[in-house]
Amino acid sequence: YRPPKYRNIRYRVPCAIREEVLQSNRVRRVISVVGKETGRTREDLTSEASAILEEMGHEFSETILRCIGGLIRKVFKQITTRVTVHTAGLEELRRLSSQKPLLLMPTHRSYLDFLLVTWVLYSFDIKTPVIAAGQDFMFMRGVGALLRRCGAFFIRRSFGKDKLYWALFTEYTQTHIINGDAPVEFFIEGTRSRTGKSLQPKFGMLTIALEPYFDARVADIGICPITLSYEKTVEENLHVREMMGTPKPKESTTGLIKARAILDNNYGTIHVNVGQIFSVYEMAQGKVDRKVRALVPRAVIPSVHPHERSFVNKLAYRVILEQQANAVVFPCSVLSALLLYRVSNKQWQIPSHELEVDMQWACGLLISLGCCVSWDNSADLAHHTAMLAPVVFQEEDNVVVDKNPPSADHLNSVFKQCHSLISLGRRRNELMHAVVHAAIIAKVLMRPKTRERTLMEYQQLRDILQYEFIFMPGRGEADFQCTTQQLLDLGLLTVSADVYKFVDMDTRSFLTSLLDPFLITYIDSWQFCISYMPRTAQHGQNIKSFCNRVQTYLSILYCEPYTHGESVNLTVLENSILVLVKLGHVVMDKTKKTVYCCDPLAFSNAISLFAFTIYPLSAKL
C-alpha cells in the first residue's frame, strides 16, 4: 500500500495536526473573543479547546489500517455476494489525489458506508480519507478508538452557538484540506437516509470544506461523489421502524456484538461507483470572485459571502444528482414497486409468472428512461424475493406480501401491515430518482393539456414535492424540457397543436402509482393541518410531535386494509409540513422547531384548489 501523496503535503502526525489547529489564527482569535465575552481565562479556554480536539481528532495509523483492511475484507466477503467497483473512476481519483485536495462524498444508507469506502480506496492504493463522523460511534468502547485509527474524526451532533467548538471543528477540517494530509470524507446528506431516497443536501460542512478555496488557500479542490448501491442494507429493518416512530437504538459495542447475527445473512451485491470528479475551480468560474476575500487579511476570520453561499447550495445539489446518476437500481426495487402497485389494487398475493412479465416490462421502461438497472433479462424471482425478505415470501407459484411480517411483532396490529408496505416503499424509493420527472408529467397528463399548462402544473407538483425528491433549484423548465423530449422519443407521449397527450396507459398508471402514495398522504396530512394545526405562535407545536398526531389521525382514518404505507411514514408526514412552511402557509420557529398556521382559511382554499386540479381522482376526497 503506497498511495500517491498530494503534491503540496507537509507530513504531520495526528497530534501535530491538533497542535497546529490549537495554534491557528482562527482558534486563537476565537479564544480571545470568548474570553472577553465570558470572562474565562486564556489558559482555561485553551485547555478546553485542547480537550475538544482530543475528543474530535482522528488517530490515523497506516499500520492499523493494514490490519483492519484484511478484516473488513473478510466481513464483506461473509455478508455479500460480491462488491463491484468502478475502476476507471478510481483510477481518475488516484491520479487526482496527487494533484489537488479531495472531498469524498458518498451516499449514506448504512453504517457500513465509510468502512466500505475506506476499504475500497485502500485496496486501490489510494490515500484513505479522514472521515467526519457523528459522535454516536465514539462512545462505543473499542470501536470508537478503532475507527479513529482508520481516520474517523468525531463531530458533535449539535453545537449551535458554541463559538469555540465551531472554530475548532472548522479549522480541523480545513487544515486537512489545505495541507492535503488525506482526502476529507463527509456525507452531503448529513445522516443516513432511512427512506431509500437521497436526503436534501446539507450545506454547512460543504461550506466549511470549500472555504479554503474561496480563501485561496488552495488552487482547487476536487469533489468526488461516490454512490454506494446496496442490494439490501444491513439496517433495513431498523430504518423502517424509525420511519414509523420507534427511536433509533443507541449505538453501543454490546449492541454491535448482539448484531453479529448480520454476519449470517446475505446482503447481495454492493456497487461502488465513483462519479465525475468536480473541479471546484472550474465550477466556480464566473460565480465566485476570490478577489473579494483577498481584501480580508488572513488574521481576520472571514465571513461567507452570499455569492459563495449560493454557489455551495447549487454544488450540493449537483453532488446529490451526480450520486443519483451513478446509482445502480436493483431488480428487487423494481419488484417492490410492482408489488406495491398490486397492493394498491388490493392484491396481496401475485402469481409469479405475472410478476416475471411485469418485471421484464418495468425494467425495460426504467432502462429506457436512462436508469441504470442491474438487470440481465432473466428474472430470478426467487433471488429478488429473498432480497425483500422477510416482508415478502414465495408461496407455491405466488409471491406474497406479508400482512403480518415477523419483523413487526412489536407493533400493534394497525401498524403491522404498514411495516411491510413501508419496507417495500423504502425499496421502491431507491428507483424514484430516475423516474420522478416522468412520473410528475404522467400525473399531470391524466388528461391532455397544453404545453404551457403542463409545464405550470409540473412546476407546481415539483414545488410540492421538493422535500421528497431532489430537484435542482431553478432548473424546472430545463428538466421539464428534457423529460418531455425523452418521453416523446420513447413514443410514450405525443404532441399535436401544442397539446401533450400521454398515450401509453400502462406506463402512465405505473408511473403515477409511484407518486400517488406521496400525493395522497400530503393531501390527507394537510386536511388535518387545516383543522388541527395551532393558530398562533404561542400555541405552536413541535413539528415532530405534530407529525405524530397526523400519523395517529391517518391511521384511524384509513384502518385496514392499507394500500400504501406513506400515511404512517413520519418522514413523509414531516416533509408534507415542511413544504407548507416553504410555501408560506405555515410558520415554523427555526430554533424551537414549532409550527403554527395563522390563516387556515386561505391555506385551505389553496389546498383544495391544488387537490382538485392535480388530484381529481382521489377517492378519499
Next chain:
Amino acid sequence: AVVSTQSTGMEQDKKAFPLKRQEELKWNGWGYRDSKFDYDADTDTTTFSGDRYPMAGHVLPNLMKWFRSDCSANLNYKTPAMPLDLNAIPKPVRCPPFIEEAKLCCKHLSEDPEDRLMHGHGHLCEEIYMLRSNTYFKRIPDVVVYPGCHDDVVKLVELAVKYNVVIIPMGGGTSVSGALMCPEEEVRPIASLDMTEMNRIHWIDPENLMAHIESGIIGQDLERKLESEGYTTGHQPDSLEFSSLGGWVATRASGMKKNVYGNIEDMVVRIKMVTAKGTLEKSCQVPRISAGPDVHEFILGSEGTLGVITEVTMKIKPLPECTRYGSAIFPDFDKGIQFMHAVSRKQIYPASIRLMDNDQLQFGLAIKPEKTLIEQFTDTIKRMYITRLRGFNPTKLALCTLVFEGSTATVEKQESEIYAVAAEYGGIPAGEENGKTGYLLTFNIAYLRDLGMNYGFLAESFETSVPWDRVSDLVKNVKQRIIIVCREEGVRHPPHISSRVTQAYDTGACCYFYFGFGSEGVPDPLKAYSAIERSAREEVLANGGSVSHHHGIGKVRSDYLESSISPVGKQALVAIKNELDPNNIFGNGNLIGVVGPSLKSKL
C-alpha cells in the same frame, strides 16, 4: 559646485548599443548578437559564447541535463529560428510631409524595414516567437525617428499633431507587456521615437545629490558614467544592460536594491514630459511639495500613452563604501518566507534579499560553469553537511541570496543581524560565493529562452506583489494552476515553473515566476501559451496579488486594469488621457486600451 560632464573622454560616450541597434543586438532574441548559449549535441555540453559575461567561454555540463529532466524538454524536437524575411515585413503607411519636416528636427530618421521591425516589439515570449517563425506583426512603425534633445521632441510632437501621426516612444525595447506593439487596427502613420540618442547627463549636483539626465540613456551607460564620478543611482533592474531611464519612469520600474535606494518613484525629483498640449514639468526641484495631487504620479507608469519623457532629475548616492554578497539556505521555501517576513518586521533590510524556491535553485545550479576537481570535492563536503548532518531535504531546500551595501560598519552589523534571524528559521549561512553567482546569473538567464525556443520550449517570466500572509499560498496555487492548465492545453510533459520572492516590503513581498513548457504536439503553441499566461494571472489576482509589481500593464494585462483600480479609477485615467491627448497621438493602446477620437462615443 556643478560638475560638467561635457568634457569627459571617449569611455564616457561609449553606448550600450549603436544607433542601428541590430548591428549589435539580436533582431529576434535577447541581448547581444555575440552572446548566446550554444549546445553541442555530440558532447552534450553547452557553452556561452562571446566575451561580455563572466560565464562566457565556460562549459556548462549540467544545463541540458536539467533541461531534459526538470523541464521535460525533448532535444530532438527542433524549432530553429527562421532567417529574416524582408518581404514579410508590412509595407509602411507613409506621410511624406511629416517625414520631410521631421528630418529637420532629429539626429537621424530611418524608413529601413529592419529598423522598423526592430522598433515594433519588446521581449514578450509571443513577440519573439512570432519573429522566429516569420509571422511578423500586422502593424509595425512606419518610420523611426531619433531625436537628439528635448527641443527636437517638442517639435516632433507638434508635427505629429499637425499631420495626425501616431507617436510611440521607445527606449531599450525590453518591455514584457506588449507595450511596443502597434495596435493592429491603427490606420494612421506610426512614428517610433527612438530615445536612445538622448543619453547625456546634463549635470551632476554633488551638493544636493541629484543628476539631470536625458531619458534615453541606457542603464549600464548611466551607471558607468555616474560611477566614474563616484556616484550611483542605485537603480538596478534585471534589464539594466538594455533598459532606459525613460522606460523605467514610464513603467514604474523597480530595482533590485530598492531597500537602500527606493523604487523609481522614490528616485525621481523632476520629470519633463512632452505631451500633445506642450511640456508637463514642475517649476522647482524640491524634496517634497504640497501642491495638490502630484502630477508625477500619473506620468509614472503612463506607458507612453500621455507623452514622451525627455529629461529626468534623479537622486544619486555616493558609491557605497562596501558591497558584500551573502546567502543562506533554508530547509524549505515556507521557512524562507517566514525568515524574510521576520526581516521585514525587524526592519533590517539589506540592499537586496531574494529567496529562490527549490525549482529555481536547481535551475541556478544547472547554469553553473564546470568546476575544478577541488571545487567539486568541497561541494560534496558541503552537500554532505547540509543533507546528512543538518537533515535538509535537497529537493525541498530554498536559497536566500543577499546584498549588503553601505559603510563597512553598517554592513557588518546587518550581516550579523540577518544571519541571527536566519538561524531562528532554520537557515544556515551558505557563503558569499553562492549569493554573488545568484545575482550575476540573472543577466544570463534572459539569454536562455532563445536556447529553449530552439527546441520548441516556450518560456516567460511574470511577477506580482502580495501581502505577507498570502505569499506562500499564492506561489503554491499559481504553480498548481499552471500545471493544470498546461495539461488542459495539451502540453505533453510537466512544465517548468519556479519562483522566487525578490523584494521584501513592510506589508508584503514581490514574487517572481519563471514558467516554460515544451510545445511539441501542441496544435497552436501561442494560443496555449496565452491561455496559460492568462490563467496564471487570474490565479495571481484571485490570491490577492497585484496585476503587476514592475512589468506594467501594456497590452497583455490591460483587461485587468479596470478590476484592479475600479471602473471609476479607470475613468479618471481615461479623462486625463482625453484631456492631454484628445487626438490620441500617443496611440500605442497601452494601459487603458485603444482609445482615440472615438473615445467619447465609447464612453
